[in-house]
Amino acid sequence: MKAFIQVMKALSDPNRVRVVKLLQQKELCVCEIKEVLGLAQSTVSKHLKILEDAGLVERKRQGTWMIYSLADGSESAYAEAMLLKLSDWLDDDRELAIMRKALPAAALLRTCAVKN
Template sequence: MKIFIRVMKALSDPNRVKMMKMLQQRPLCVCEIKECLGIAQSTASKHLKILEDADLVRSFKDGLWVNYSLSDGSGSPFAASMIGNLKHWLDNDAQIQRLNNILPGIDRHNIVGKG
């Protein structure tokens, strides 16, 4: 039951659900996620850690970047089920549609150039 509760708690926050929906589009780094959601980088990192601990996302290095993508869910049948279902859920939600519209214009190289 512990693994089930971890997955459900991970998906109980709206920003984490938004992150999951964004990661359906493409792998993203923390700076792209925080830019899209308008949250602090530390907050985005904490959310991603919770999603990773629930086996909903995975991280991988790409040079200097740490990218996040959806997990394959192989570590948890609960995570696998939720990842699969989320692909079909919330696509008509206004907040998700807004994210899907702005995500193509979010580029880590432009974000880093701002700072």
């Protein structure tokens, strides 16, 4: 029960669901996600930890950056099933479409092409 609830709780916040949907496009670092969602870095970091603890996302260090991607589902069968569902669900979400469009610009942050 606990593992199931953990996945449900992780997916009951719109911003966390957006993170999952964005990661369907490509793996992302925290600063890219922060940029696209328009949240504080600490907030994004906390969301990512909740998603990771639920078995929904994975992370790997790449130099200074921590790269997040969708989990393979080996941690949690519930997470695996929900990720599969989410690969179809919410594709028509308007806000999500806008954020996806903003992804390339946010990616520039990682290539050091833009300073702020």
